[in-house]
Amino acid sequence: MSSAEKNTRTRILDAAWTLLETNLGEPVRMSDIAREAGISRQALYLHFPTRAELLVETTLHIDEVKNMESRLTPSRSARSGEERLTAFVDAWGNYIPEIHGVGRALMAMQETDAEARSAWQGRMEAVRHGCAAVVRDLSRDGGLKPELDEGRATDLLWTLLSVRNWEHLVRDCGWSQTAYLETMQALARAALVKTAATD
Amino acid sequence: MSSAEKNTRTRILDAAWTLLETNLGEPVRMSDIAREAGISRQALYLHFPTRAELLVETTLHIDEVKNMESRLTPSRSARSGEERLTAFVDAWGNYIPEIHGVGRALMAMQETDAEARSAWQGRMEAVRHGCAAVVRDLSRDGGLKPELDEGRATDLLWTLLSVRNWEHLVRDCGWSQTAYLETMQALARAALVKTAATD
DNA sequence: TGCTCAATTTGACACCGTGTCAAGTTGACA
DNA sequence: TGTCAACTTGACACGGTGTCAAATTGAGCA
Numbered sequence: 001m002s003s004a005e006k007n008t009r010t011r012i013l014d015a016a017w018t019l020l021e022t023n024l025g026e027p028v029r030m031s032d033i034a035r036e037a038g039i040s041r042q043a044l045y046l047h048f049p050t051r052a053e054l055l056v057e058t059t060l061h062i063d064e065v066k067n068m069e070s071r072l073t074p075s076r077s078a079r080s081g082e083e084r085l086t087a088f089v090d091a092w093g094n095y096i097p098e099i100h101g102v103g104r105a106l107m108a109m110q111e112t113d114a115e116a117r118s119a120w121q122g123r124m125e126a127v128r129h130g131c132a133a134v135v136r137d138l139s140r141d142g143g144l145k146p147e148l149d150e151g152r153a154t155d156l157l158w159t160l161l162s163v164r165n166w167e168h169l170v171r172d173c174g175w176s177q178t179a180y181l182e183t184m185q186a187l188a189r190a191a192l193v194k195t196a197a198t199d
Numbered sequence: 200m201s202s203a204e205k206n207t208r209t210r211i212l213d214a215a216w217t218l219l220e221t222n223l224g225e226p227v228r229m230s231d232i233a234r235e236a237g238i239s240r241q242a243l244y245l246h247f248p249t250r251a252e253l254l255v256e257t258t259l260h261i262d263e264v265k266n267m268e269s270r271l272t273p274s275r276s277a278r279s280g281e282e283r284l285t286a287f288v289d290a291w292g293n294y295i296p297e298i299h300g301v302g303r304a305l306m307a308m309q310e311t312d313a314e315a316r317s318a319w320q321g322r323m324e325a326v327r328h329g330c331a332a333v334v335r336d337l338s339r340d341g342g343l344k345p346e347l348d349e350g351r352a353t354d355l356l357w358t359l360l361s362v363r364n365w366e367h368l369v370r371d372c373g374w375s376q377t378a379y380l381e382t383m384q385a386l387a388r389a390a391l392v393k394t395a396a397t398d
Numbered sequence: 399t400g401c402t403c404a405a406t407t408t409g410a411c412a413c414c415g416t417g418t419c420a421a422g423t424t425g426a427c428a
Numbered sequence: 429t430g431t432c433a434a435c436t437t438g439a440c441a442c443g444g445t446g447t448c449a450a451a452t453t454g455a456g457c458a
Contacts, residue, residue: 008405008406027444029443029444029445030444030445030446031444039406039407040406040407040408041445042406042407042408042446042447042448043405043406043407045445045446045447046405046406049446050445050446051444051445051446107306145389152385155378155382156382156385156386156389159382159386160386179354183354183355183358186355186390187355187358187359187386187389187390190344190386190389190390190391191385191386191389191390192389207434207435226415228414228415228416229415229416229417230415238435238436239435239436239437240416241417241418241419241435241436241437242434242435242436244416244417244418245434245435248417249416249417250415250416250417399458400457400458401456401457401458402455402456402457402458403454403455403456404453404454404455405452405453405454405455406451406452406453406454407450407451407452407453408449408450408451408452409448409449409450409451410447410448410449410450411446411447411448412445412446412447412448413444413445413446413447414443414444414445415442415443415444416441416442416443417440417441417442418439418440418441418442419438419439419440419441420437420438420439421436421437421438421439422435422436422437422438423434423435423436423437424433424434424435424436425432425433425434425435426431426432426433426434427430427431427432428429428430428431
């Protein structure tokens with residue numbers, strides 16, 4: 001609990017995150033993390049009971065995840081509900097590639113999955129709340145499609161954001177992140193907004 | 200090359216698939232596959248050089264994957280382009296849960312990923328062609344949104360089908376497969392069809 | 399200066415899963 | 429009866445995780 005303890009711990013987490021982000025494809029070993037953190041492999045177990053827990057902690061520790069809610073809060077400049085929707089989808093589209101390593105970390109633990117998932121469920125709830133807030137604004141503005149209630153609209157948006165194949169599209173289909181963002185925007189507007197604006 | 204060889208080989212693939220489908224969460228070991236197939240662990244290596252290749256072969260071997268194209272061909276009863284779109288999305292939504300084990304198999308090989316992916320890329324191209332065909336029909340019928348060209352529309356549909364969080368929605372958000380299907384349908388219609396029909 | 403205590407290191411080891419190897423067994427077929 | 433390929437058996441190397449016990453380091457304190 002001393003500051004030294006805390007420093008070593010965070011040094012480990014930072015090291016793990018660096019490797020998850022960088023060494024794309026290669027599995028991240030405990031010995032790798034130890035070397036990156038500048039300590040011995042066994043010392044890792046003084047701070048984390050198992051590799052899986054270390055990786056979960058890593059994903060929860062990085063700034064991008066800790067600041068998830070603020071990252072996904074659209075700028076104050078968005079006045080109308082539709083603008084707010086656009087800003088929200090944009091924020092999400094820019095956010096996803098930044099936390100690429102998180103997916104790898106979660107993937108690295110098939111059977112500890114349940115544990116990792118429950119740790120992540122709360123975070124994801126925050127995103128869903130964001131969807132609900134955006135839909136509420138859109139509804140207040142009268143911009144929401146008349147045939148949708150807010151719950152259904154929230155579901156649609158939430159589902160849309162769960163398109164996880166960004167990587168696939170970019171890698172295998174030659175998409176750019178811009179194309180991805182535009183597609184998200186087009187889908188979101190088409191699904192939710194009464195009079196969808198054309199490009 | 201004898202029929203005996205073929206039988207053993209397919210027995211192995213069937214065994215692997217059974218385990219991938221059944222033992223949810225648990226990793227599938229070579230010894231498990233051998234036991235399930237009723238042969239010795241070492242004999243697996245007489246048919247497949249490595250575990251990763253065995254798993255890739257397994258995913259490509261199952262009927263649901265071999266018949267992917269026909270499975271995703273909407274019934275002849277669909278007359279209009281819009282009906283055909285609906286049928287296509289429905290077919291996809293019903294198909295995905297059936298090949299659940301495939302995701303696990305592909306996941307089970309992080310670094311062989313590149314190999315597995317290229318083996319799967321061709322299959323996925325078939326789905327994309329399906330999207331293009333549906334969009335073409337819709338366009339011919341005059342049901343496609345005027346602001347979309349066929350390429351863009353195909354991209355939208357293709358992206359939509361890539362929503363991979365079906366499991367997540369069902370498990371963590373209490374969705375039913377029906378809710379998933381409805382959402383897909385709503386998104387597809389909203390994104391592509393000129394005058395989206397309401398429920 | 400020397401004591402203490404916690405964090406850390408070092409080296410060794412058990413366990414498990416993959417992949418390999420060599421020698422033996424089985425059974426179909428000529 | 430002999431041959432050949434498929435398969436079995438038992439042994440083993442390798443690499444990764446997790447554990448343990450015995451040093452070592454170093455900061456705070458008498």
